[in-house]
Amino acid sequence: xxxxxxxxxxxxxxxxxxxxxxxxxxxxxxxxxxxxxxxxxxxxxxxxxxxxxxxxxxxxxxxxxxxxxxxxxxxxxxxxxxxxxxxxxxxxxxxxxxxxxxxxxxxxxxxxxxxxxxxxxxxxxxxxxxxxxxxxxxxxxxxxxxxxxxxxxxxxxxxxxxxxxxxxxxxxxxxxxxxxxxxxxxxxxxxxxxxxxxxxxxxxxxxxxxxxxxxxxxxxxxxxxxxxxxxxxxxxxxxxxxxxxxxxxxxxxxxxxxxxxxxxxxxxxxxxxxxxxxxxxxxxxxxxxxxxxxxxxxxxxxxxxxxxxxx
Amino acid sequence: xxxxxxxxxxxxxxxxxxxxxxxxxxxxxxxxxxxxxxxxxxxxxxxxxxxxxxxxxxxxxxxxxxxxxxxxxxxxxxxxxxxxxxxxxxxxxxxxxxxxxxxxxxxxxxxxxxxxxxxxxxxxxxxxxxxxxxxxxxxxxxxxxxxxxxxxxxxxxxxxxxxxxxxxxxxxxxxxx
Numbered sequence: 001x002x003x004x005x006x007x008x009x010x011x012x013x014x015x016x017x018x019x020x021x022x023x024x025x026x027x028x029x030x031x032x033x034x035x036x037x038x039x040x041x042x043x044x045x046x047x048x049x050x051x052x053x054x055x056x057x058x059x060x061x062x063x064x065x066x067x068x069x070x071x072x073x074x075x076x077x078x079x080x081x082x083x084x085x086x087x088x089x090x091x092x093x094x095x096x097x098x099x100x101x102x103x104x105x106x107x108x109x110x111x112x113x114x115x116x117x118x119x120x121x122x123x124x125x126x127x128x129x130x131x132x133x134x135x136x137x138x139x140x141x142x143x144x145x146x147x148x149x150x151x152x153x154x155x156x157x158x159x160x161x162x163x164x165x166x167x168x169x170x171x172x173x174x175x176x177x178x179x180x181x182x183x184x185x186x187x188x189x190x191x192x193x194x195x196x197x198x199x200x201x202x203x204x205x206x207x208x209x210x211x212x213x214x215x216x217x218x219x220x221x222x223x224x225x226x227x228x229x230x231x232x233x234x235x236x237x238x239x240x241x242x243x244x245x246x247x248x249x250x251x252x253x254x255x256x257x258x259x260x261x262x263x264x265x266x267x268x269x270x271x272x273x274x275x276x277x278x279x280x281x282x283x284x285x286x287x288x289x290x291x292x293x294x295x296x297x298x299x300x301x302x303x304x305x306x307x308x309x310x311x
Numbered sequence: 312x313x314x315x316x317x318x319x320x321x322x323x324x325x326x327x328x329x330x331x332x333x334x335x336x337x338x339x340x341x342x343x344x345x346x347x348x349x350x351x352x353x354x355x356x357x358x359x360x361x362x363x364x365x366x367x368x369x370x371x372x373x374x375x376x377x378x379x380x381x382x383x384x385x386x387x388x389x390x391x392x393x394x395x396x397x398x399x400x401x402x403x404x405x406x407x408x409x410x411x412x413x414x415x416x417x418x419x420x421x422x423x424x425x426x427x428x429x430x431x432x433x434x435x436x437x438x439x440x441x442x443x444x445x446x447x448x449x450x451x452x453x454x455x456x457x458x459x460x461x462x463x464x465x466x467x468x469x470x471x472x473x474x475x476x477x478x479x480x481x482x483x484x485x486x487x488x
Contacts, residue, residue: 072337075395076344081377081419088336093329116328127322136323246333292332 048101050153057280058149064282065144065266066094066158067114068249070173072259080305086240087255089171089263091247092116094158097135099151100143109145110152113138114262140262150281159291160247161283165299168236168268173256177229187222232256236271243296345394348416357423358389358396358415368438369429371451372400373458374413375421382411383426383455385448388437398423401441403450408442426451426458 057063068089075085091114098111117139119127130137133154152158163169183189183205191203205224209217234255241250255263267273285291333339349355357366366372366386373383384402387410396415401408413420440446 074337074341074344077348077418081417083414083417088340090336093326116325119322131322134323136325246336247329248333248336 048103050099050151052153052156052284054284055149055280057275057278059272059275060147061149061275061280062145062147063150063162063267063278063280064096064110064112064146064152064158065142065264066091066160066162067112067140067142068092068263068265069115070255070257070259070261070263071248073254078301080301080307082306084240085253086250087253089249089251089255089265091158091160091162091249092139093247095135095138096152096154096156096158097130097138097141098133099154101151102148107145108148108151109143110150111141111143112158113141115139142262142264144264144266146281152281156282156284158282159244159285160242160249161244161285161297162279163239163242163249163265163267164273164277164279165239165242165297167239167273167278168271169239169251170233170235170266170268171237171251171255171263172231172233172266173261173263175228175230175232175256176258178227180225181227182224183222186224186227189222236268239299241296241298244294245292245296247291341393345416348394348418354415354423355396357425358391358398360391366398366423366425367429368436369431369433370425371427371454371458372398373422373424373426373455374400374411375424377419377421382413383451384409384411385438385441385451387439387441401448402452403447408447424458424462426455 068091071088071090073085073087075083078084093115095113096110097113100107100109100111102108113130113135115138117137119137122130122137127137135155178185182203184191184203187205189205192198192201192206194202205222208221208223234253237255238252239249240252243249249265257263267278345355356362359365366389368386368388370386371383372386373381375381382400382402384400387399387401390397390399394416398413398415399410400413401410403409413423415423441448
């Protein structure tokens with residue numbers, strides 16, 4: 001409902017402020033499609049021209065995120081000899097599948113697709129969507145809201161070099177389901193004593209409320225129940241290393257979900273990266289570049305040995 | 312209905328997947344990491360299951376760290392996990408039972424030597440029963456000191472170069488006692 005009203009309002013605004021007559025007749029040629037061999041359908045008629053070109057990032061700009069597959073965890077020693085727990089994420093063939101604009105949808109967003117899927121495994125409406133956009137079929141689709149200057153044309157492939165080693169990202173995924181769990185595991189309650197007369201209630205949650213007033217258990221009371229299997233965001237995750245040859249990304253620490261899960265990676269909201277260091281709106285690889293020969297990029301860990309500083 | 316032809320849906324061709332390039336990234340990463348940490352393969356051979364002469368539970372091991380600080384003890388267990396392989400050593404230092412978990416391939420570890428093989432091959436892979444007071448081996452410092460002395464006499468010429476470190480280590484131990 002909220003999205004509908006938002007779309008309606010901005011559409012009215014677009015009608016009133018923007019002059020629809022100004023859209024040029026040559027917009028069909030300007031619509032850039034890098035992956036489509038031929039235009040399968042005529043592009044939507046809008047005056048907006050989205051170019052696959054690097055721009056300058058403002059502090060207010062919001063870049064798109066990317067979809068990755070969690071490969072698992074390992075640990076390595078950094079150059080100071082400190083052990084770093086690492087999650088390895090595979091950015092599997094990300095492509096811009098749809099551009100949402102104020103004129104049409106009422107907001108700016110990019111729909112990113114990840115992986116590969118066969119036509120027989122998709123429904124006809126899904127196939128029609130990919131076909132109308134002129135992009136290959138994808139396993140996972142996800143919309144990322146962006147600012148206007150961060151729009152990228154449909155069909156642009158996004159690689160792991162979208163992120164820079166040393167920056168911080170927010171990673172969203174679905175946590176592992178843990179089933180029906182008690183209050184101790186689910187909420188970290190202390191439980192009850194093992195002895196001192198405790199009988200049949202060692203892992204119980206204890207009291208759930210007061211007496212006649214209010215005479216009820218408040219809503220939202222932390223109790224036993226289903227745990228895990230929820231969408232969670234891990235904030236401020238350090239990008240340790242980026243391997244463009246294999247499209248792999250090493251990040252420090254844990255990431256929600258099991259191995260093989262999709263995770264969504266965005267620039268960190270709190271530990272904002274330096275805008276001058278980021279490729280904006282994304283990293284555009286050279287056409288003649290051979291990705292297999294690229295060297296991994298490693299985060300700069302500084303020149304001060306953390307172990308010596310402590311002494 | 313009869314005059315309506317069945318329309319074929321034209322779809323964009325798939326781009327070849329990059330999955331085949333690296334089907335098991337973690338395996339590749341761990342193998343590369345282990346090679347980087349142990350280029351000669353000496354340390355992986357010392358704990359490899361394929362090596363019949365491998366060091367294992369029951370052996371008395373001497374670990375020297377990059378700082379020159381040594382730690383020795385009976386090996387209680389070996390945790391085989393590729394580059395995260397670790398050993399658990401137990402000794403009695405200043406009459407206090409002390410255990411240390413050492414990551415075998417850590418860059419902070421300079422050397423791992425076998426001071427004494429287990430007299431009899433233990434029946435268990437993990438000798439946690441050595442923590443029991445009646446089974447505790449106590450301090451193995453004397454055995455290790457004997458090994459260090461023997462090694463110095465065998466190496467001869469090398470005594471000069473490593474002598475400083477060894478005496479330093481010994482002095483350190485003596486002061487602890």
